[in-house]
Amino acid sequence: MSDDKNKRSYKVQNNLFFEIITDDLKNGKSVKFNVSGRSMMPFLNHGDQVVVKQPSGLDVKKGDILLVKYQGKFILHRLVKIKGVKYYLAGDGNLDQIEIVEKEDVIGLVTGGSRGEELLKVNSDFNKKIGLIWYYIRPLRYLFSKFK
Numbered sequence: 026m027s028d029d030k031n032k033r034s035y036k037v038q039n040n041l042f043f044e045i046i047t048d049d050l051k052n053g054k055s056v057k058f059n060v061s062g063r064s065m066m067p068f069l070n071h072g073d074q075v076v077v078k079q080p081s082g083l084d085v086k087k088g089d090i091l092l093v094k095y096q097g098k099f100i101l102h103r104l105v106k107i108k109g110v111k112y113y114l115a116g117d118g119n120l121d122q123i124e125i126v127e128k129e130d131v132i133g134l135v136t137g138g139s140r141g142e143e144l145l146k147v148n149s150d151f152n153k154k155i156g157l158i159w160y161y162i163r164p165l166r167y168l169f170s171k172f173k
Contacts, residue, residue, distance in 0.1 A: 064116030077133035088153025092133035
């Protein structure tokens with residue numbers, strides 16, 4: 026039997042969707058879902074798929090892309106700073122917003138991704154460093170955005 030016949034697509038409310046994902050992650054499963062939105066461009070685009078697992082405390086490092094609960098919503102952004110139990114996250118496509126969450130708000134760690142048939146090495150050391158550089162040049166990106 027073809028794998029395509031076993032694949033199904035459902036639309037559910039965001040909170041219900043992430044409750045299910047949170048339970049799966051707590052039970053040690055990896056989950057795969059499509060990215061929604063453009064806040065992680067250019068590294069993740071709307072519709073890209075990501076693979077997420079529950080991190081252990083030692084897994085999380087600057088440059089990682091994390092799934093967190095922030096102000097009652099679920100976001101998938103890059104970890105740009107760690108200060109004690111506080112994690113500072115930013116969407117790669119955002120020019121000024123930073124979310125600050127507690128360690129316990131972290132739900133998952135992105136371990137891989139795909140764009141169609143192309144595998145995305147979002148968790149490679151190289152891509153993490155490029156993502157952080159992209160974050161640190163935000164002031165320049167802001168200036169250039171004003172000239173478009």
